[in-house]
Amino acid sequence: MKKILFMAICLLIAGEVSAQRYDRRPRRARVVRRAPVQERYNRRADDFYRPRVGLAGGVNFSNTVDAYNSDFSTSTIAGWHAGLTFEVPIAYPLSFAPEVLFSQKGYKAETIDGTFKQRTNYVDVPLLAKFRLVPGFNFVIGPQFTFITSTRNTYDDGFNTISQSEYGYRGDKSYISGVIGVGIDLNRNVELRGRYAIDLSENHSNSSAIPDYRNQVFQLGLGFKFQ
Numbered sequence: 001m002k003k004i005l006f007m008a009i010c011l012l013i014a015g016e017v018s019a020q021r022y023d024r025r026p027r028r029a030r031v032v033r034r035a036p037v038q039e040r041y042n043r044r045a046d047d048f049y050r051p052r053v054g055l056a057g058g059v060n061f062s063n064t065v066d067a068y069n070s071d072f073s074t075s076t077i078a079g080w081h082a083g084l085t086f087e088v089p090i091a092y093p094l095s096f097a098p099e100v101l102f103s104q105k106g107y108k109a110e111t112i113d114g115t116f117k118q119r120t121n122y123v124d125v126p127l128l129a130k131f132r133l134v135p136g137f138n139f140v141i142g143p144q145f146t147f148i149t150s151t152r153n154t155y156d157d158g159f160n161t162i163s164q165s166e167y168g169y170r171g172d173k174s175y176i177s178g179v180i181g182v183g184i185d186l187n188r189n190v191e192l193r194g195r196y197a198i199d200l201s202e203n204h205s206n207s208s209a210i211p212d213y214r215n216q217v218f219q220l221g222l223g224f225k226f227q
Helices: 002-023 037-048
Strands: 052-065 077-091 094-111 114-134 137-156 161-165 174-185 190-199 214-226
Touching (some): 077 114
Antiparallel strands (some): 052 077, 094 114, 137 161, 190 214
16 A cells, blocks of 8 residues: 555656646747748749839929030020830840830020020930849930920010910921939839930021030939839
8 A cells, every 4th residue: 555655656746847847848939931032033033024004204304415505505494204104024134115205305595685495395205225233223224216396485585575486396306315214113113213314416406596406304203113
């Protein structure tokens, strides 16, 4: 009887010690499974290879570059641009990005007789190569075909303001520009855009009062992309 009681007490003590040891074991850290690197790369690649259509709009800060008349000094005026954008993937990280934009350009000149301002409306068709340098940041470069739709000249001598709309523009009505720029993705569908465009040839105005010149435009705006 004593042996049985002694064995029961030993078994009880052994069970209690084993339970305490189990409670003191460190808990395993929770493992969070992350997608493999190749899987995350495939997701980015799949997103890149989706053609996109979008809208773009913003402000223009335009002026002229005149290489042959140092006396013809102009200053910047503000306008706006808006239109359609497209993006066709070719091979990572290169895409073809054509656009069709309505764009206001022009300049202001101070003369001894007053202030002369010319504002011209254009349809711009940039045909750009777009490089995704890093996720969320891209670089664009390429030619741009430019077509004049209308122009307005305003002259202010300090007393009177005279405006003249020249829908039958006597100068060159189409020419080629060069475009460079960058884009920053604010989110999946919205892009902050900065561009610089300059005419590659002089705009022949066919006027003795206005020398041949080239437009240069700084653009800042937003692009909205849709799949």
